[in-house]
Amino acid sequence: MANKMFLVLLFCFFFTFYLDLIFAKEAVKGVRPFIIVYDNGTIVRDDAIRTDPVVPPQSTPDPITGVISKDIVLDPYTNLSARVYLPSLNHTSKKLPILLYFHGGAFCIGSPFSRLDHKYLNRLTSSGKVVSISINYRLFPEHTLPTAFEDAWFALQWVASQSQRLAWTEPWIATHGDFSRVYLGGDSSGATIVHNLAIRASLDPLLYDLHIYGAVLVTPFFLGSGRVPLDPPNYTQTPYYRVWPYVCPHCPHGVDNPVVNPVGPRSPTLRRLAVEKILVYTAEHDPLLGRGVRYITGIRGSGWKGILAYYEGKNVSHVFHVSIPDHPETQVLITRVGQFLRA
Ligand SMILES: *[C@@H]1O[C@H](CO)[C@@H](O)[C@H](O)[C@H]1NC(C)=O
Ligand SMILES: *[C@@H]1O[C@H](CO)[C@@H](O)[C@H](O)[C@H]1NC(C)=O
Ligand SMILES: *[C@@H]1O[C@H](CO)[C@@H](O)[C@H](O)[C@H]1NC(C)=O
Ligand SMILES: *[C@@H]1O[C@H](CO)[C@@H](O)[C@H](O)[C@H]1NC(C)=O
Ligand SMILES: *[C@@H]1O[C@H](CO)[C@@H](O)[C@H](O)[C@H]1NC(C)=O
Numbered sequence: 001m002a003n004k005m006f007l008v009l010l011f012c013f014f015f016t017f018y019l020d021l022i023f024a025k026e027a028v029k030g031v032r033p034f035i036i037v038y039d040n041g042t043i044v045r046d047d048a049i050r051t052d053p054v055v056p057p058q059s060t061p062d063p064i065t066g067v068i069s070k071d072i073v074l075d076p077y078t079n080l081s082a083r084v085y086l087p088s089l090n091h092t093s094k095k096l097p098i099l100l101y102f103h104g105g106a107f108c109i110g111s112p113f114s115r116l117d118h119k120y121l122n123r124l125t126s127s128g129k130v131v132s133i134s135i136n137y138r139l140f141p142e143h144t145l146p147t148a149f150e151d152a153w154f155a156l157q158w159v160a161s162q163s164q165r166l167a168w169t170e171p172w173i174a175t176h177g178d179f180s181r182v183y184l185g186g187d188s189s190g191a192t193i194v195h196n197l198a199i200r201a202s203l204d205p206l207l208y209d210l211h212i213y214g215a216v217l218v219t220p221f222f223l224g225s226g227r228v229p230l231d232p233p234n235y236t237q238t239p240y241y242r243v244w245p246y247v248c249p250h251c252p253h254g255v256d257n258p259v260v261n262p263v264g265p266r267s268p269t270l271r272r273l274a275v276e277k278i279l280v281y282t283a284e285h286d287p288l289l290g291r292g293v294r295y296i297t298g299i300r301g302s303g304w305k306g307i308l309a310y311y312e313g314k315n316v317s318h319v320f321h322v323s324i325p326d327h328p329e330t331q332v333l334i335t336r337v338g339q340f341l342r343a
Contacts, residue, residue, distance in 0.1 A: 031243045034108040035141060043141045043246065045108055052114045057083055058122075065126035071113070072170055074158045078138070080151050083112045085125040085132040086172045095178035097213070097341055099124070099132040100159055104188025104319050106221065106240060107148050107247040108140045120322050120334075124185075127338025131177045133159065137193070145248040149259065152193045153200060156184075160210035183341055184215045184275070187319050191220035195262055195273075195295075202274040214277040216337055219318045222291035224261035225254070230290030238287045240318075263298040270302035277307040279340045281333060285317040311336055 029037040033046050057069035066088035074080045087096070101124075103110040103117050111117065112134035125132045137151035162170060163179040184194040194215050201212055223244055227235070235241060244255055251257040258267040278299065282292040289312075296310050313320055313329040321330045 031239050031246065034106045034239055034243050035246060037246070045139075045141060052116050054111065054113045055115045055118050057118075061088060062122050065122045067122045067125045069118070069122070070172075074135075075154060078151070078154075080138070080154060081136045082155065083118070083121070083134045083136075084170065084172050085121050085134070086176065087125050087129050087131075089176070096176050097128070097130045097181035097183055098159060098173060098177040098179070099128065099130040099183045099185050099341065100155060101132055101134040102137065102152060102184075102186035102190030102193040103134065104186065104190045104219075104221065104322070105139070106243050107145060107189045108243065110139075110189075112136050116322050116325065119325055123325075123334050124337060124341075127334045128341030129338075130183065130341050131173055133173065140247045144246075145251065145259065148189070148193060149196050149200075152197055153204075156197055156201070156210075156212075157207055160206045160208040163209050179209060180211045181213045182210055183213060185218075185337075186216070187218040187322060188221045191217035192222065192260060195220065195222075196259055198273045198275050199262075199268055202272040212275050214279070214340065215273070215275045216279045216281070216340065217292075217295075218281040218321060218333070218337075219283050219286050219288065220280065220292050220295060221288060222260060222262055222295055223255040223288075224264055224291065224294075225256050228290045228294045230293055232287050232290075235287065235290075240288055263294055270299045271304045273299070273304055273306070275306060277309070277340070279309040279311070279337065281311050281313065281321075281337070283313040283316045283318060283320055285315065288318060309340060 035043055036046055037043050057071050059068060061068055067085050069083055069085045071081060071083050074082055101121060103112055121132055121134050135152065135155045137148045159182065162173045162177065165174055184197055186194040194217055198215050221240060223241060244260065253266060255261060256264040258264060261267060262270065280292060280296050282289050299308055313333060316327060316329045320327055321333045324330060
């Protein structure tokens with residue numbers, strides 16, 4: 001009897017061992033749709049990004065919006081690049097506001113050169129009548145934070161330098177851009193970047209003349225420990241929450257680090273936001289809706305002196321305006337953001 005039991009146990013042991021061998025290679029702790037974490041420690045970007053292919057810029061006017069675009073390198077040392085957009089000018093020499101834009105993707109995925117982001121920027125450039133520059137900031141897993149924030153700060157300084165007509169002048173921005181009306185815009189992690197730029201601009205000097213007039217944050221990627229109203233019950237299981245320790249492994253205080261929790265115990269007062277007007281656009285079914293709303297109430301309660309606009313897309317979720325271009329709520333958003341940029 002004991003012998004039989006021993007054999008059964010032995011069999012079970014080797015069978016499990018065998019299964020482990022077969023599946024070990026596949027064992028993953030994915031933080032989809034952002035990254036895949038293999039048991040052997042290898043981390044790769046999630047393949048989902050491939051469903052949104054890279055598209056070239058358009059040197060002839062886009063048939064729908066009339067916008068033209070081109071790719072440029074901002075910093076040959078880091079290869080920081082960007083796509084610049086110019087709306088149809090109709091022979092006017094009127095200066096246009098400048099939109100410095102940051103795409104989303106939890107600091108892991110996304111690109112200014114992807115089909116969906118390109119489409120969104122075309123529409124926004126046309127609706128807002130702005131010169132846009134969409135930044136290809138560096139991502140995880142090749143880079144961890146604060147690299148993306150440093151690239152963003154470099155990009156802001158670079159735009160400011162365009163007002164001086166130095167050696168690296170980019171004619172679309174230098175000729176058509178109005179440096180007294182610069183907007184920071186971004187969605188998801190791009191909105192996190194926008195917030196951090198607007199805070200940093202109140203502390204660090206810009207090398208050249210530039211006035212950050214407004215900021216547009218769409219479905220912002222903000223986190224924090226503890227619950228806020230509207231957090232879904234599974235908030236800490238969402239990929240946004242789970243991806244944070246990877247993208248910012250050396251962030252003290254984790255999700256309460258001020259770069260991702262703008263209303264946390266260690267965060268600088270939102271009164272510091274160095275812009276005159278802010279538009280926050282949330283989405284009804286976004287798991288991060290509560291965090292966006294908390295940001296808005298935080299700004300309101302901070303004594304910040306500026307104009308705060310707030311909209312919520314109905315029956316839509318995180319970054320709907322990029323991922324579902326044909327959704328009626330996307331058209332509404334583009335119209336509203338366009339109005340905000342033109343005002
Ligand atoms: C870890 O596993 C992945 C997936 O099987 C494989 O592609 C990668 O080469 C492995 N890395 C190491 C260091 O073994
Ligand atoms: C520089 O960036 C461009 C566009 O993102 C990319 O195609 C190219 O491979 C990069 N070059 C290097 C040396 O990293
Ligand atoms: C140029 O004219 C077209 C058609 O009237 C209009 O849609 C577009 O917004 C104009 N562009 C600018 C920059 O004013
Ligand atoms: C969280 O809950 C919502 C609603 O029940 C569900 O749609 C979503 O898939 C859940 N997310 C995770 C990461 O479990
Ligand atoms: C909300 O959107 C879903 C598709 O995402 C659709 O099936 C549903 O009918 C919509 N609900 C309302 C009330 O519009």
